[in-house]
Amino acid sequence: MDFQEAMGWVEEDHVFPKEPGAFHSKRFDWLLRETGLALDLRSVPLAVVAGSCGKASTARFLAHIAARAGLRVVLGTKPPLQETPEGNLERYQVSGPGGFRWLSPEEFRERVAELRPAVTRLHLEKPELGLPAPYELRAWILARTAVVQGAGLAVVEANMGLRLDPAGALPAPEVTLLTPVGTDHGALLKPPEGYRPELGERSGPFWHKVGGVHPDSPLVVGRQDPGVQAALPRADRLFGQHFDYFEARCTLSGSQAFLRLGGEVRPIRLITPGAFQLENAAHAAAAADVLHSRGLLPGLREAFWTAVQEGLAVTETPGRMQVLARRPAVILAVATSPEKLEGLLASLDHLLPASGRLYVCATFLDRIHRLSEAVRTVLAFPRTRQLLVTRFLDDEVNRDLNPETLGGLERIEPVATPREAMDRALKEAGAEDLILLLGNGMAAALASGALTIPVAPAARCGPCHPPDPGDR
Known part of the structure; x- marks a missing residue:
């Protein structure tokens, strides 16, 4: 099986569930156990990013902070900018000396070759569970990549929910991040009858996302709708109380602000514009603070802050408020x-x-x-x-x-x-x-190439230089 065939097996030969009863984590849990990955993952610290808005950017910020702290990081985000065979490799990224790289076609083909026999056995031995969906196969490939790479941290963006999501079947994360809970995928993320009617259209997403947080995982909560925040059963760190940012200035060249974590304040600069990206960056930094407090990010406090500042400053967010021209x-x-x-x-x-x-x-x-x-x-x-x-x-x-x-x-x-x-x-x-x-x-x-930008390309703001005062 070559790379094109392997990608087709994941993305085309398997389909998204059509029936509500087909949404569960039993298939993924079976695959983890039967391939030995459930045991292997105990040696890989995990960070899971759930919610509705800003998951991919927040995951990228956290991954870059951890990489700057010296960890080998595996990062999984979705969806890719290009859902082509090669573009889908964006879902699986590994840090290295030159920054983050996508999984190579050969590495992807090897992961699929490892997984296929187990999927065949699942179909034969547990037909009542149904065939796995593409997102379950992707989650296994990402988890296996973290083990093979000997990752010091795997940052995993949850799928639509969490309770019935593959990310919810992983071992207890060292930290879970909850971005704003919205109403996306409300038709699929249904709550039990009568569950929190005061949340309206958010009741289903709330049940799936918040209800799927592992009880043993510290929870870092980003900015939320007031109703969602009031309904939270717990929050170890909460935006606006335990962490936030202030004196923000955003231009096309990037953003800068002061970041507060507890009683500590430091300046931060991003190469991505937009106040919502500053929120995502602050959220990621608060999660990194949890990892540092648990001894998973090495170094003393100043080394931690250096990793935060440098990691945030180099994080790119393709397709998410990406400046192409001026x-x-x-x-x-x-x-x-x-x-x-x-x-x-x-x-x-x-x-x-x-x-x-x-x-x-x-x-x-x-x-x-x-x-x-x-x-x-x-x-x-x-x-x-x-x-x-x-x-x-x-x-x-x-x-x-x-x-x-x-x-x-x-x-x-x-x-x-x-x-x-x-x-x-x-x-x-x-x-x-x-x-x-x-x-x-x-x-x-x-x-x-069907669309090009026939204007001057956007200038880049380097990681150590603030946006120009005259820029907009």
Whole structure:
């Protein structure tokens, strides 16, 4: 089996469960036990990042802090920017002297060769459990990679939930991070009948994500909706109480602020713009503080703070508020859920000058949840001048896109391709405006060359230099 076949076996030959009863961790638990991985993982410290918003960025920040502290780190995030055979390797990353690298095709092929016999046995011996889903196979490959690499820390981004997720079947994490709990995947993440009706649409995600936290794992909680925060059964460290940031300044070159962990304060700088990325960075630093207190990050306190500052300063977040060009500014953001868009747009509001307008070029994929609400969120942003959409879901969604339910429909313009959307935006946008490339489809078009950015590339802010005072 070559690499292409191995990736096809994981991503195409296995399918996402269609029935609610097929969502469980029994298959993954069986695979862990029967392959001996459950025992092997006891030697690998784990950090699990759960929640709805900012998981991938927060996981990246934590992984880079740990790597700067001297640990060998294995990092698993999702989804990749490119869901192609090669692009899917982004799901499995390993730290090294030159930074983080993706798993090589040969390494991936070896992991699949190890896993396939166990999946065959699962089907023959436990047919009642059903065949594993792609996300379960990915989780096994990531866990096995952590063991093979002798990782000093594995940072794992949970799937949609946690209670029934492969990440919830792993040994007790050394720390669990809970990012904001939203309403994403509410149709799949159902709660028991009558469970916390006061949380409304968040009751299901809350039951799955918060209810899946291992009781023996320290829990570090990021900023939450007030109702969610009030319902939390526990929080070892909580944003706004035990850690936060202040005096933030965000520009296209990056962000800077003062970070507070307990009674200690240090300046931090990021090469990623946006206040929500400062929140993610603070959350990751608080989790690193837990790891340091448990003796898992080496060094004295000053060495810890150096690792935090240097790790945050070099962390890149591809496709998540990624600056591609200036004047007009062009930013790529793949997340399209309403909750994520609200944070994204709030950050863009601080980056735009007073006269700046926003042009949104969006490609929505078929799996986008609550598309009409996402469109409403974009149109409700006061700076939005035009929304150029290359694809809607289906006739049902098209029927929902009407002036009575949305408002501002005259600012929506359907276009055929990402290239056409970009050309239209560039024709209208001035030097002080901002063009937002929204959705995985835009990232795919950039990678394939179907879309290029015909303006000057964005300058990079180095890890030791603050954003220029005159920058916006």
